[in-house]
Amino acid sequence: MKVTVVGAGNVGATCADVLATREIANEIVLVDIKEGFAEGKALDIWQKAPIIGYDSRTVGVTGDYTRTADSDVVVITSGLPRKPGMSRDDLISTNAGIVKTVTEQVVKYSPNAIIIVVSNPLDVMTYQAHLTSGLPREKVFGMAGILDTARYRAFLAEALNVSPKDIQAVLMGGHGDTMVPLPRYTTVGGIPVTELIGKEELDAIVQRTAVGGGELVKLMGTSAWYAPGAAAAQMVEAIVRDQRRVFPVCIELQGEYGINGVYLGAPVILGRNGIEKVIELQLNDEEKALLETSRGHVKEVMDALDNMSKASA
Ligand SMILES: NC(=O)c1ccc[n+]([C@@H]2O[C@H](COP(=O)([O-])OP(=O)(O)OC[C@H]3O[C@@H](n4cnc5c(N)ncnc54)[C@H](O)[C@@H]3O)[C@@H](O)[C@H]2O)c1
Numbered sequence: 231m232k233v234t235v236v237g238a239g240n241v242g243a244t245c246a247d248v249l250a251t252r253e254i255a256n257e258i259v260l261v262d263i264k265e266g267f268a269e270g271k272a273l274d275i276w277q278k279a280p281i282i283g284y285d286s287r288t289v290g291v292t293g294d295y296t297r298t299a300d301s302d303v304v305v306i307t308s309g310l311p312r313k314p315g316m317s318r319d320d321l322i323s324t325n326a327g328i329v330k331t332v333t334e335q336v337v338k339y340s341p342n343a344i345i346i347v348v349s350n351p352l353d354v355m356t357y358q359a360h361l362t363s364g365l366p367r368e369k370v371f372g373m374a375g376i377l378d379t380a381r382y383r384a385f386l387a388e389a390l391n392v393s394p395k396d397i398q399a400v401l402m403g404g405h406g407d408t409m410v411p412l413p414r415y416t417t418v419g420g421i422p423v424t425e426l427i428g429k430e431e432l433d434a435i436v437q438r439t440a441v442g443g444g445e446l447v448k449l450m451g452t453s454a455w456y457a458p459g460a461a462a463a464q465m466v467e468a469i470v471r472d473q474r475r476v477f478p479v480c481i482e483l484q485g486e487y488g489i490n491g492v493y494l495g496a497p498v499i500l501g502r503n504g505i506e507k508v509i510e511l512q513l514n515d516e517e518k519a520l521l522e523t524s525r526g527h528v529k530e531v532m533d534a535l536d537n538m539s540k541a542s543a
């Protein structure tokens with residue numbers, strides 16, 4: 231299997247490193263626009279192979295998409311990360327241009343690839359990749375839900391003093407402060423989380439999760455990369471190994487949850503064909519209201535992207 235990761239910065243290089251270290255693909259191509267940057271990162275990952283013991287080949291290129299030809303999966307991480315004081319939406323004008331150019335090159339050389347978008351603002355950059363590639367929603371979708379649920383699971387594991395491996399959870403909605411927590415569907419080793427933790431503490435964890443990206447931006451001056459890179463690699467793994475994993479993924483809803491034509495996080499089955507199925511949960515009135523708020527916010531930013539595209543046409 232051949233996997234391309236576009237953007238050899240913090241998230242892209244971490245994703246490529248996890249793909250190589252866990253031998254998820256036998257050939258990994260890292261692409262960046264900065265001269266020599268992807269080549270250096272790929273060489274460094276390859277030189278780690280004898281130490282850790284893996285044989286996935288990593289290759290880096292500067293803007294040479296011929297080297298990415300016939301990739302099975304492409305992960306797009308190119309674009310600016312936010313700085314303290316910024317929202318993800320503030321990145322839209324720069325990153326839309328980058329995601330558009332990159333997607334054009336990706337589909338030119340790998341027309342059959344499945345595309346996973348990571349660049350922010352995530353839901354709208356996934357929409358941009360969909361518009362540019364013309365691919366069906368099953369083959370172009372975004373990574374955010376695995377990261378958001380991982381944060382939630384990590385906070386819960388800390389609060390309950392249990393292994394994060396035993397916490398199962400799902401979140402929905404846009405990747406941002408309007409994400410939709412679903413504590414009703416959170417279990418700890420099969421036990422509903424509400425039996426193990428009080429409402430106040432759980433609400434505080436949900437709130438911390440919603441602003442989890444911002445917490446890290448404040449601490450580091452730029453956004454997170456270890457968990458995001460690993461989350462994108464986990465999606466690649468589900469596809470190349472046809473695992474049919476159940477993950478929350480950013481996908482264009484086409485009537486599910488009563489929503490049409492908006493990119494939002496929802497639980498799906500992920501396998502060899504990309505999105506194998508969108509799972510429709512029975513939401514209660516409170517959850518439906520939260521999802522509607524999230525839909526409204528993402529739709530506004532999608533409309534802003536449409537207006538930008540019209541203005542520049
Ligand atoms: N979806 C998520 O959950 C999530 C999580 C973390 C970060 N992100 C987003 O991912 C993006 C990357 O974050 P990062 O921390 O890796 O940033 P970074 O600055 O470390 O890396 C971005 C890389 O993209 C490259 N790049 C820019 N334009 C390019 C182009 N046209 N072609 C190829 N490469 C190009 C840059 O040279 C840089 O190396 C940001 O937009 C960030 O907000 C999303």
Ligand SMILES: O=C(O)C[C@H](O)C(=O)O
Pocket residue numbers: 311312318350377405442443444446447453454458
């Ligand atoms: O917070 C950010 O800007 C990056 C990413 O979306 C995250 O949640 O870590």
